[in-house]
Amino acid sequence: MASHTGIQPDRLAALLARERDRYAAARPRSQALARRADAHLLYGVPLHWMTDWGTPFPLFVESARGARFNDADGHDYVDFCLGDTGAMFGHAPAPVAAAVAAQAQKGFTTMLPGEDAAVVGELLAQRFGLPFWQFALTATDANRFVIRWARAVTGRSKVLVFNGCYHGTVDDVFVDLVDGVPTQRDSLLGQVYDLTRHTAVVEFNDLAALEVALAAGDVACVLAEPAMTNVGMVLPQPGFWAAARALIRAAGALLVCDETHTISTGPGGYARAHGLEPDFFVLGKPVGGGVACAVYGFTAELAARMQATKSAAPPGHSGIGTTLTANALAMAAMRANLESVMTEAAYAHMFALAERLAAGLRAAIGRHGLPWCVSQVGARTEFQFCAAPPVNGSEAEAAMDHGLEHALHLYLLNRGVLITPFHNMMLVCPETTAGDVDRLVAVVEEAIGELIGSEV
Missing domain, CATH: 3.40.640.10 (Type I PLP-dependent aspartate aminotransferase-like (Major domain))
Incomplete structure:
Protein backbone atom coordinates (compact mmCIF):
# COMPACT_ATOMS: atom_id res chain seq x y z
CA MET A 1 0.00 0.00 0.00
CA ALA A 2 1.28 3.43 -0.89
CA SER A 3 2.06 5.84 1.95
CA HIS A 4 0.59 9.34 2.22
CA THR A 5 3.25 10.37 -0.30
CA GLY A 6 1.77 8.18 -3.04
CA ILE A 7 4.90 5.99 -3.17
CA GLN A 8 4.92 2.21 -2.64
CA PRO A 9 7.36 1.25 0.18
CA ASP A 10 8.82 -1.69 -1.75
CA ARG A 11 9.67 0.46 -4.78
CA LEU A 12 11.21 3.06 -2.45
CA ALA A 13 13.37 0.45 -0.68
CA ALA A 14 14.58 -1.02 -3.98
CA LEU A 15 15.51 2.36 -5.42
CA LEU A 16 17.32 3.42 -2.25
CA ALA A 17 19.36 0.20 -2.12
CA ARG A 18 20.33 0.52 -5.78
CA GLU A 19 21.32 4.17 -5.43
CA ARG A 20 23.46 3.47 -2.35
CA ASP A 21 25.37 0.83 -4.34
CA ARG A 22 25.78 3.24 -7.25
CA TYR A 23 27.07 5.95 -4.95
CA ALA A 24 29.66 3.67 -3.33
CA ALA A 25 30.94 2.26 -6.60
CA ALA A 26 31.56 5.72 -8.10
CA ARG A 27 33.43 7.26 -5.15
CA PRO A 28 36.44 5.20 -4.02
CA ARG A 29 38.42 8.29 -3.04
CA SER A 30 35.64 9.63 -0.80
CA GLN A 31 35.30 6.19 0.75
CA ALA A 32 39.04 6.05 1.47
CA LEU A 33 38.95 9.51 3.04
CA ALA A 34 35.94 8.49 5.12
CA ARG A 35 37.85 5.49 6.47
CA ARG A 36 40.85 7.69 7.25
CA ALA A 37 38.73 10.31 9.02
CA ASP A 38 36.89 7.65 10.98
CA ALA A 39 40.03 6.98 13.01
CA HIS A 40 39.94 10.40 14.69
CA LEU A 41 36.65 12.17 13.91
CA LEU A 42 33.46 11.18 15.70
CA TYR A 43 31.27 9.45 13.08
CA GLY A 44 34.13 10.16 10.64
CA VAL A 45 33.07 13.79 10.05
CA PRO A 46 33.80 17.20 11.62
CA LEU A 47 30.14 17.53 12.75
CA HIS A 48 27.86 14.52 13.19
CA TRP A 49 25.04 15.86 10.98
CA MET A 50 27.37 15.62 7.98
CA THR A 51 26.25 11.98 7.92
CA ASP A 52 22.59 12.98 7.38
CA TRP A 53 22.67 12.85 3.56
CA GLY A 54 21.55 9.21 3.33
CA THR A 55 24.83 8.20 1.69
CA PRO A 56 26.77 5.03 2.64
CA PHE A 57 29.72 7.27 3.59
CA PRO A 58 30.30 11.04 3.47
CA LEU A 59 30.94 12.88 0.23
CA PHE A 60 34.29 14.69 0.41
CA VAL A 61 34.53 18.00 -1.45
CA GLU A 62 37.59 19.08 -3.42
CA SER A 63 36.55 22.61 -4.42
CA ALA A 64 33.49 24.82 -4.83
CA ARG A 65 32.87 27.96 -6.87
CA GLY A 66 29.71 29.68 -7.99
CA ALA A 67 26.84 27.21 -8.31
CA ARG A 68 29.06 24.13 -8.59
CA PHE A 69 31.47 21.97 -6.64
CA ASN A 70 33.73 19.00 -7.30
CA ASP A 71 34.19 15.98 -5.07
CA ALA A 72 37.37 14.09 -4.25
CA ASP A 73 36.66 11.59 -7.06
CA GLY A 74 36.44 14.29 -9.71
CA HIS A 75 32.66 14.39 -10.10
CA ASP A 76 31.07 17.75 -10.85
CA TYR A 77 27.79 18.81 -9.21
CA VAL A 78 25.25 21.59 -9.60
CA ASP A 79 24.62 22.80 -6.06
CA PHE A 80 21.11 23.78 -4.97
CA CYS A 81 21.95 23.27 -1.30
CA LEU A 82 24.54 26.07 -1.21
CA GLY A 83 25.66 25.32 2.30
CA ASP A 84 22.05 25.39 3.54
CA THR A 85 22.08 29.16 2.80
CA GLY A 86 25.67 29.76 3.93
CA ALA A 87 26.65 30.07 0.27
CA MET A 88 23.32 31.49 -0.90
CA PHE A 89 25.15 33.93 -3.17
CA GLY A 90 27.36 31.21 -4.62
CA HIS A 91 30.58 29.58 -3.47
CA ALA A 92 33.53 31.95 -3.10
CA PRO A 93 31.96 35.08 -4.68
CA MET A 342 23.84 40.98 -2.40
CA THR A 343 22.61 43.31 -5.12
CA GLU A 344 19.17 44.01 -6.58
CA ALA A 345 20.36 42.53 -9.86
CA ALA A 346 21.50 39.32 -8.17
CA TYR A 347 18.13 38.93 -6.49
CA ALA A 348 16.26 39.59 -9.73
CA HIS A 349 18.23 36.79 -11.40
CA MET A 350 17.57 34.41 -8.49
CA PHE A 351 13.86 35.22 -8.32
CA ALA A 352 13.37 34.44 -12.01
CA LEU A 353 15.14 31.10 -11.69
CA ALA A 354 13.28 30.17 -8.49
CA GLU A 355 9.98 30.86 -10.28
CA ARG A 356 11.14 28.64 -13.13
CA LEU A 357 12.08 25.92 -10.66
CA ALA A 358 8.79 26.10 -8.75
CA ALA A 359 6.77 26.01 -11.97
CA GLY A 360 8.78 23.09 -13.33
CA LEU A 361 8.37 21.07 -10.15
CA ARG A 362 4.62 21.74 -9.98
CA ALA A 363 4.26 20.59 -13.57
CA ALA A 364 6.30 17.42 -12.98
CA ILE A 365 4.36 16.56 -9.82
CA GLY A 366 1.08 17.24 -11.59
CA ARG A 367 1.95 15.02 -14.55
CA HIS A 368 2.39 12.08 -12.19
CA GLY A 369 -0.66 12.88 -10.07
CA LEU A 370 1.23 12.93 -6.76
CA PRO A 371 -0.26 14.60 -3.64
CA TRP A 372 2.73 16.95 -3.25
CA CYS A 373 2.94 20.74 -3.20
CA VAL A 374 5.59 23.38 -3.89
CA SER A 375 6.26 26.52 -1.85
CA GLN A 376 8.61 29.43 -2.48
CA VAL A 377 10.11 32.36 -0.57
CA GLY A 378 12.06 34.43 -3.07
CA ALA A 379 15.14 32.44 -4.09
CA ARG A 380 14.15 29.48 -1.86
CA THR A 381 11.91 26.69 -3.18
CA GLU A 382 10.72 23.50 -1.53
CA PHE A 383 8.45 20.58 -2.39
CA GLN A 384 6.57 18.80 0.38
CA PHE A 385 4.72 15.50 0.55
CA CYS A 386 1.25 16.97 1.11
CA ALA A 387 -1.41 18.13 -1.31
CA ALA A 388 -1.69 21.67 0.08
CA PRO A 389 1.00 23.83 1.70
CA PRO A 390 1.06 23.28 5.49
CA VAL A 391 -0.06 26.15 7.72
CA ASN A 392 1.88 25.19 10.85
CA GLY A 393 4.77 23.09 12.08
CA SER A 394 2.66 20.09 13.05
CA GLU A 395 1.19 19.81 9.55
CA ALA A 396 4.62 20.24 7.96
CA GLU A 397 6.16 17.56 10.14
CA ALA A 398 3.30 15.16 9.47
CA ALA A 399 3.97 15.48 5.73
CA MET A 400 7.60 14.44 6.02
CA ASP A 401 8.92 11.06 4.94
CA HIS A 402 12.63 10.82 5.72
CA GLY A 403 13.11 7.58 3.78
CA LEU A 404 11.67 9.14 0.64
CA GLU A 405 13.76 12.28 1.17
CA HIS A 406 16.94 10.20 1.41
CA ALA A 407 16.09 8.26 -1.71
CA LEU A 408 15.34 11.37 -3.75
CA HIS A 409 18.40 13.24 -2.50
CA LEU A 410 20.70 10.30 -3.22
CA TYR A 411 19.16 9.78 -6.66
CA LEU A 412 19.86 13.43 -7.45
CA LEU A 413 23.37 13.28 -6.02
CA ASN A 414 24.23 10.29 -8.18
CA ARG A 415 23.23 12.36 -11.21
CA GLY A 416 25.26 15.42 -10.30
CA VAL A 417 22.65 17.51 -8.48
CA LEU A 418 22.72 18.40 -4.77
CA ILE A 419 19.85 19.66 -2.62
CA THR A 420 19.75 20.00 1.18
CA PRO A 421 19.82 16.81 3.26
CA PHE A 422 17.31 17.97 5.84
CA HIS A 423 14.18 18.22 3.70
CA ASN A 424 13.48 19.11 0.08
CA MET A 425 14.77 22.67 0.11
CA MET A 426 16.51 24.19 -2.91
CA LEU A 427 18.28 27.52 -3.43
CA VAL A 428 19.44 29.26 -6.57
CA CYS A 429 22.34 31.71 -6.58
CA PRO A 430 23.60 34.43 -8.94
CA GLU A 431 25.67 31.82 -10.81
CA THR A 432 22.83 29.32 -11.29
CA THR A 433 21.59 29.03 -14.88
CA ALA A 434 18.25 28.17 -16.45
CA GLY A 435 19.90 24.99 -17.72
CA ASP A 436 20.82 24.05 -14.16
CA VAL A 437 17.21 24.50 -13.05
CA ASP A 438 15.86 22.46 -15.96
CA ARG A 439 18.36 19.71 -15.17
CA LEU A 440 17.16 19.55 -11.55
CA VAL A 441 13.51 19.37 -12.58
CA ALA A 442 14.24 16.67 -15.14
CA VAL A 443 16.11 14.49 -12.62
CA VAL A 444 13.37 14.92 -10.00
CA GLU A 445 10.79 13.83 -12.57
CA GLU A 446 12.96 10.90 -13.61
CA ALA A 447 13.14 9.81 -9.97
CA ILE A 448 9.38 10.14 -9.54
CA GLY A 449 8.82 8.04 -12.65
CA GLU A 450 11.01 5.25 -11.29
CA LEU A 451 9.38 5.40 -7.86
CA ILE A 452 5.84 5.08 -9.16
CA GLY A 453 6.66 2.96 -12.19
CA SER A 454 5.38 5.31 -14.85
CA GLU A 455 6.71 7.35 -17.72
CA VAL A 456 5.37 10.63 -19.05
Missing part, protein backbone atom coordinates in the same frame (compact mmCIF):
# COMPACT_ATOMS: atom_id res chain seq x y z
CA ALA A 94 34.82 36.91 -6.40
CA PRO A 95 34.47 40.22 -4.47
CA VAL A 96 34.40 38.38 -1.13
CA ALA A 97 37.32 36.12 -2.04
CA ALA A 98 39.39 39.13 -3.08
CA ALA A 99 38.53 41.08 0.06
CA VAL A 100 39.39 38.17 2.36
CA ALA A 101 42.66 37.51 0.52
CA ALA A 102 43.65 41.17 0.83
CA GLN A 103 42.75 41.34 4.50
CA ALA A 104 44.62 38.11 5.21
CA GLN A 105 47.85 39.98 4.44
CA LYS A 106 46.93 42.66 7.00
CA GLY A 107 45.85 40.52 9.94
CA PHE A 108 43.07 38.17 10.96
CA THR A 109 41.88 39.34 14.36
CA THR A 110 42.81 42.05 16.88
CA MET A 111 39.72 42.51 19.09
CA LEU A 112 39.68 46.09 17.77
CA PRO A 113 37.63 47.71 14.98
CA GLY A 114 38.90 48.84 11.60
CA GLU A 115 37.36 51.01 8.88
CA ASP A 116 35.32 48.06 7.64
CA ALA A 117 33.35 48.10 10.91
CA ALA A 118 32.08 51.63 10.31
CA VAL A 119 31.25 50.90 6.68
CA VAL A 120 29.46 47.64 7.44
CA GLY A 121 27.36 49.37 10.10
CA GLU A 122 26.29 51.98 7.55
CA LEU A 123 25.52 49.35 4.92
CA LEU A 124 23.42 47.28 7.33
CA ALA A 125 21.43 50.30 8.50
CA GLN A 126 20.70 51.38 4.93
CA ARG A 127 19.69 47.91 3.78
CA PHE A 128 17.59 46.72 6.70
CA GLY A 129 16.25 49.97 8.15
CA LEU A 130 17.49 49.46 11.72
CA PRO A 131 19.97 52.06 12.97
CA PHE A 132 22.13 50.07 15.42
CA TRP A 133 24.08 46.82 15.01
CA GLN A 134 26.25 44.29 16.78
CA PHE A 135 28.08 41.22 15.54
CA ALA A 136 28.51 37.52 16.25
CA LEU A 137 30.21 34.52 14.70
CA THR A 138 27.03 32.60 13.92
CA ALA A 139 23.27 33.12 13.93
CA THR A 140 23.15 30.80 16.95
CA ASP A 141 25.36 33.24 18.84
CA ALA A 142 23.37 36.22 17.58
CA ASN A 143 20.08 34.67 18.71
CA ARG A 144 21.56 33.77 22.08
CA PHE A 145 22.83 37.31 22.58
CA VAL A 146 19.52 38.84 21.49
CA ILE A 147 17.58 36.64 23.92
CA ARG A 148 19.91 37.76 26.71
CA TRP A 149 19.44 41.43 25.76
CA ALA A 150 15.66 41.02 25.52
CA ARG A 151 15.43 39.47 28.96
CA ALA A 152 17.71 42.11 30.42
CA VAL A 153 15.84 45.13 29.07
CA THR A 154 12.34 43.80 29.73
CA GLY A 155 12.96 42.13 33.07
CA ARG A 156 11.01 39.13 31.78
CA SER A 157 12.21 35.54 31.55
CA LYS A 158 10.23 33.84 28.80
CA VAL A 159 10.96 33.39 25.11
CA LEU A 160 8.12 32.48 22.75
CA VAL A 161 8.84 30.41 19.65
CA PHE A 162 6.75 28.69 16.98
CA ASN A 163 6.36 24.92 16.86
CA GLY A 164 8.95 23.32 14.61
CA CYS A 165 11.22 26.36 14.60
CA TYR A 166 14.98 26.38 14.17
CA HIS A 167 17.22 29.16 15.46
CA GLY A 168 20.53 27.37 15.63
CA THR A 169 21.54 25.53 18.79
CA VAL A 170 20.18 28.03 21.32
CA ASP A 171 18.94 25.95 24.26
CA ASP A 172 15.75 27.97 24.74
CA VAL A 173 14.25 27.08 21.35
CA PHE A 174 14.21 23.26 21.64
CA VAL A 175 10.59 23.08 22.76
CA ASP A 176 7.83 21.56 20.59
CA LEU A 177 4.11 21.03 20.84
CA VAL A 178 3.34 17.34 21.31
CA ASP A 179 -0.40 16.71 21.24
CA GLY A 180 -0.81 20.38 22.09
CA VAL A 181 1.50 20.24 25.12
CA PRO A 182 4.82 22.19 25.25
CA THR A 183 7.49 19.49 25.44
CA GLN A 184 11.26 19.62 25.53
CA ARG A 185 12.60 18.07 22.33
CA ASP A 186 13.60 14.47 23.11
CA SER A 187 16.53 14.53 20.67
CA LEU A 188 18.33 17.22 22.69
CA LEU A 189 21.51 15.83 24.25
CA GLY A 190 22.75 16.72 27.70
CA GLN A 191 19.89 19.01 28.70
CA VAL A 192 19.74 19.11 32.52
CA TYR A 193 17.01 21.65 33.24
CA ASP A 194 13.42 21.98 32.05
CA LEU A 195 13.29 24.34 29.08
CA THR A 196 9.51 24.66 29.26
CA ARG A 197 9.84 26.78 32.42
CA HIS A 198 11.10 29.69 30.37
CA THR A 199 10.02 28.91 26.79
CA ALA A 200 6.49 29.19 25.43
CA VAL A 201 5.58 27.56 22.12
CA VAL A 202 2.56 28.00 19.84
CA GLU A 203 1.70 27.00 16.29
CA PHE A 204 2.66 29.36 13.49
CA ASN A 205 -0.35 31.21 12.03
CA ASP A 206 -2.37 30.66 15.25
CA LEU A 207 -3.22 34.17 16.45
CA ALA A 208 -5.53 32.99 19.22
CA ALA A 209 -2.81 30.83 20.75
CA LEU A 210 -0.29 33.64 20.41
CA GLU A 211 -2.59 36.05 22.23
CA VAL A 212 -3.13 33.58 25.09
CA ALA A 213 0.61 32.92 25.43
CA LEU A 214 1.36 36.64 25.62
CA ALA A 215 -1.43 37.46 28.06
CA ALA A 216 0.51 36.73 31.27
CA GLY A 217 2.97 39.54 30.50
CA ASP A 218 6.06 37.40 31.11
CA VAL A 219 7.30 37.00 27.51
CA ALA A 220 10.46 38.99 26.84
CA CYS A 221 10.55 38.31 23.11
CA VAL A 222 8.95 36.38 20.28
CA LEU A 223 11.74 34.78 18.26
CA ALA A 224 10.55 33.85 14.78
CA GLU A 225 11.44 33.28 11.19
CA PRO A 226 8.98 35.40 9.18
CA ALA A 227 8.33 32.25 7.15
CA MET A 228 9.25 28.92 8.70
CA THR A 229 11.93 27.01 6.80
CA ASN A 230 13.25 24.25 9.04
CA VAL A 231 10.34 21.84 9.46
CA GLY A 232 9.56 22.25 5.81
CA MET A 233 8.43 25.59 4.49
CA VAL A 234 5.43 27.15 6.24
CA LEU A 235 4.32 30.52 4.88
CA PRO A 236 2.42 33.10 6.93
CA GLN A 237 -1.29 33.29 6.18
CA PRO A 238 -2.61 36.63 4.82
CA GLY A 239 -2.78 39.16 7.65
CA PHE A 240 -1.00 36.96 10.16
CA TRP A 241 2.04 39.14 10.73
CA ALA A 242 0.14 42.42 10.90
CA ALA A 243 -2.11 41.02 13.63
CA ALA A 244 0.74 39.20 15.39
CA ARG A 245 2.86 42.35 15.43
CA ALA A 246 0.02 44.26 17.09
CA LEU A 247 -0.41 41.54 19.73
CA ILE A 248 3.31 41.46 20.51
CA ARG A 249 3.47 45.23 20.91
CA ALA A 250 0.36 45.34 23.08
CA ALA A 251 1.86 42.70 25.37
CA GLY A 252 5.07 44.69 25.84
CA ALA A 253 7.19 41.92 24.26
CA LEU A 254 9.87 42.35 21.61
CA LEU A 255 9.78 40.85 18.11
CA VAL A 256 12.98 39.17 16.92
CA CYS A 257 13.09 38.27 13.23
CA ASP A 258 15.67 35.60 12.45
CA GLU A 259 16.22 36.04 8.71
CA THR A 260 19.16 33.71 8.25
CA HIS A 261 17.05 31.72 5.76
CA THR A 262 14.35 34.22 4.75
CA ILE A 263 16.97 36.65 3.46
CA SER A 264 16.08 34.76 0.27
CA THR A 265 13.02 37.08 0.15
CA GLY A 266 14.99 40.08 -1.05
CA PRO A 267 17.93 42.40 -0.38
CA GLY A 268 16.31 43.68 2.84
CA GLY A 269 14.85 40.37 3.94
CA TYR A 270 11.23 39.41 4.57
CA ALA A 271 10.71 41.96 7.34
CA ARG A 272 11.69 44.92 5.15
CA ALA A 273 9.71 43.63 2.18
CA HIS A 274 6.54 43.10 4.22
CA GLY A 275 6.78 45.86 6.82
CA LEU A 276 7.12 43.68 9.94
CA GLU A 277 9.08 46.33 11.89
CA PRO A 278 11.04 43.99 14.18
CA ASP A 279 12.69 45.21 17.37
CA PHE A 280 15.65 42.90 16.69
CA PHE A 281 16.80 41.52 13.33
CA VAL A 282 19.18 38.55 13.12
CA LEU A 283 21.09 37.46 10.02
CA GLY A 284 23.68 34.71 10.01
CA LYS A 285 25.66 32.69 7.49
CA PRO A 286 24.78 34.37 4.16
CA VAL A 287 25.80 37.89 5.23
CA GLY A 288 29.52 37.26 4.76
CA GLY A 289 29.24 35.28 1.53
CA GLY A 290 29.99 32.03 3.37
CA VAL A 291 32.60 33.34 5.81
CA ALA A 292 31.60 32.64 9.41
CA CYS A 293 29.85 35.73 10.79
CA ALA A 294 26.47 37.05 11.85
CA VAL A 295 24.82 40.36 12.73
CA TYR A 296 21.92 41.61 14.79
CA GLY A 297 20.26 45.00 14.45
CA PHE A 298 17.85 46.89 16.66
CA THR A 299 15.86 50.09 16.98
CA ALA A 300 17.13 53.36 18.44
CA GLU A 301 14.66 53.11 21.34
CA LEU A 302 15.91 49.61 22.12
CA ALA A 303 19.55 50.71 21.82
CA ALA A 304 18.95 53.31 24.54
CA ARG A 305 17.39 50.69 26.81
CA MET A 306 20.28 48.30 26.17
CA GLN A 307 22.87 50.94 27.02
CA ALA A 308 21.02 51.91 30.18
CA THR A 309 20.75 48.27 31.25
CA LYS A 310 24.44 47.63 30.65
CA SER A 311 25.43 50.80 32.52
CA ALA A 312 23.32 49.80 35.51
CA ALA A 313 24.79 46.29 35.69
CA PRO A 314 27.79 45.45 37.87
CA PRO A 315 31.16 45.20 36.09
CA GLY A 316 32.10 41.83 34.64
CA HIS A 317 31.34 39.63 31.64
CA SER A 318 27.89 40.27 30.20
CA GLY A 319 27.61 36.82 28.67
CA ILE A 320 27.45 38.52 25.28
CA GLY A 321 30.24 38.26 22.72
CA THR A 322 33.23 36.09 21.85
CA THR A 323 36.83 37.08 21.16
CA LEU A 324 36.68 36.24 17.45
CA THR A 325 33.44 38.17 16.92
CA ALA A 326 33.82 40.87 14.23
CA ASN A 327 37.30 39.68 13.33
CA ALA A 328 38.98 41.47 10.45
CA LEU A 329 38.40 38.69 7.91
CA ALA A 330 34.67 38.57 8.69
CA MET A 331 34.30 42.35 8.48
CA ALA A 332 36.08 42.45 5.12
CA ALA A 333 33.84 39.63 3.84
CA MET A 334 30.64 41.35 5.00
CA ARG A 335 31.64 44.67 3.45
CA ALA A 336 32.38 43.07 0.08
CA ASN A 337 29.25 40.93 0.15
CA LEU A 338 26.92 43.78 1.09
CA GLU A 339 28.47 46.19 -1.41
CA SER A 340 29.01 43.95 -4.42
CA VAL A 341 27.24 40.58 -4.13
